[in-house]
Amino acid sequence: MEDTHTLTGKRKSDPPITVRRILVYSAGNALAQAKARDKRLSKARDDLDKLARLAGSRYYPTRDKVCAKIGVITAKRRVTDCLRTHINDGPDGKPALTWNFAPDVLDTQANADGWYALITNQDPAKADAAAVFRAYKGQPQVERRYSELKGPLTVTPVFLHGNKRIAALLHVLVLAPLIYSLIERQVRRALGREGSPDGRMTGLYPDNRRERPTARMIFYHLGELNLAITPGSCTPQILHITRGVQLRLLNLLGINLT
Numbered sequence: 113m114e115d116t117h118t119l120t121g122k123r124k125s126d127p128p129i130t131v132r133r134i135l136v137y138s139a140g141n142a143l144a145q146a147k148a149r150d151k152r153l154s155k156a157r158d159d160l161d162k163l164a165r166l167a168g169s170r171y172y173p174t175r176d177k178v179c180a181k182i183g184v185i186t187a188k189r190r191v192t193d194c195l196r197t198h199i200n201d202g203p204d205g206k207p208a209l210t211w212n213f214a215p216d217v218l219d220t221q222a223n224a225d226g227w228y229a230l231i232t233n234q235d236p237a238k239a240d241a242a243a244v245f246r247a248y249k250g251q252p253q254v255e256r257r258y259s260e261l262k263g264p265l266t267v268t269p270v271f272l273h274g275n276k277r278i279a280a281l282l283h284v285l286v287l288a289p290l291i292y293s294l295i296e297r298q299v300r301r302a303l304g305r306e307g308s309p310d311g312r313m314t315g316l317y318p319d320n321r322r323e324r325p326t327a328r329m330i331f332y333h334l335g336e337l338n339l340a341i342t343p344g345s346c347t348p349q350i351l352h353i354t355r356g357v358q359l360r361l362l363n364l365l366g367i368n369l370t
Contacts, residue, residue: 142226
């Protein structure tokens with residue numbers, strides 16, 4: 113489903129922005145949310161039943177003590193919106209607690225299970241609701257690339273003094289996984305053009321099994337290349353290739369060895 117939604121700023125002077133809102137239903141999310149709610153209500157029910165038994169005892173002798181415990185339970189079990197409580201004075205003057213869950217609130221929550229909204233400012237002519245949904249589902253593929261910054265790329269924390277330097281460092285950190293992933297994609301596409309539809313090749317591992325080349329493995333093999341330079345000599349530089357997989361990767365990357 114699709115409609116529009118108006119976003120307002122924190123200040124009155126902020127102009128409102130109307131964007132597209134794509135409403136998506138997920139049966140899996142609905143089942144998970146229903147189970148989570150039943151679990152919360154069950155735990156809250158046990159806590160409230162125990163409090164009702166102990167109301168007026170030496171643990172909760174006054175209304176204030178009972179109200180304070182109700183606040184702890186509602187916050188911990190997240191049932192503030194659906195819990196209804198009433199404290200009466202018993203025949204002996206001690207507080208007595210009665211409670212229930214509002215069925216209309218629970219029905220409203222159940223009807224909302226599984227629904228979530230995607231907000232976008234894309235033109236409907238360029239991206240319909242299905243295209244927006246596919247872009248949202250493809251987001252983890254982009255985010256997983258940033259794990260390379262803590263892994264093979266091994267970015268070290270740096271203390272910076274100015275916003276311009278922070279922006280410059282962020283720019284470099286974005287370019288690094290971009291180039292990293294482009295090298296990997298180029299090798300896999302070249303393997304596909306050579307007749308390997310699954311993008312796998314041999315020679316990357318000692319047991320010679322067929323695997324899809326990763327950027328980490330590509331850099332591992334190419335990082336052992338040596339360039340021989342003779343000072344004061346007219347002999348051209350010589351690239352020492354010690355393994356066939358190195359030559360294969362250079363050819364797949366389209367690098368001119370001369």
